[in-house]
Amino acid sequence: MALTLFSDPPETLVAELLAGVRAHNAAHLGAETSRPLAVEVRDAQGRLLGGLSGRxxxxxxxxxxxxxxxxxxxxxxxxxxxxAAEAExxxxxxxxxxxxxxxxQAPHFYAKLGFETVGRVSGIPANPERFFLLKRYA
Known part of the structure; x- marks a missing residue:
């Protein structure tokens, strides 16, 4: 057995790890149907004003x-x-x-949109509190 630490892992390693996770998940959840979802807004000159990315x-x-x-x-x-992203x-x-x-960042913004805090990580020295949020659709 050989343990190797990478600061810049090879893409082949990441792809192999992802394939392993996907195979494990498929055994429990069925075939994966992951699809990227992004939306952007630009001004009249084409400057990016904002965007969202997820899947x-x-x-x-x-x-x-x-x-x-x-x-x-x-x-x-x-x-x-x-x-726009949630509608899609x-x-x-x-x-x-x-x-x-x-x-x-924006925990209050998301709360106004109907997200609830389902977890927190706090008390880590020199780190901000992290919120894990969930919004159930009716």
Whole structure:
């Protein structure tokens, strides 16, 4: 047996690990139907004002990131991005959305959109509190 540590893992290793996880998941959940889902908003000059990226898998919408440019905040763009992405997730058959956020980012924003805190990580020195959020679709 040989244990190797990588700071920059080879793509082949990551692909092999992913294949192993997918095979294990398929044995428990059936065939994977993971699909990327992203939405963006740009101004008239083509500058990115914000966007959202995630994926739908096993009837859930997993949100990886949401960002709105500093000068475009407070105009409802985040809410519009979320609404568009969640509408598509529901079209794909999702019954819930999940994400995590830090205390200085947007836990209150997501709460206004109907997300509930289902977990927290706090008390780690020099680290912000992390919230794990879930929104069930009716």
């Amino acid at each position: 739908t898998i096993y009837r859930q919408f997993l949100i990886d990131l949401l960002w709105v440019a500093e000068d475009a905040r407070g105009q409802g763009l985040g809410r519009q991005l979320m609404a 997730a529901r079209q794909r058959g999702c019954v819930a959305a999940q994400l995590d956020t830090l205390d200085f």
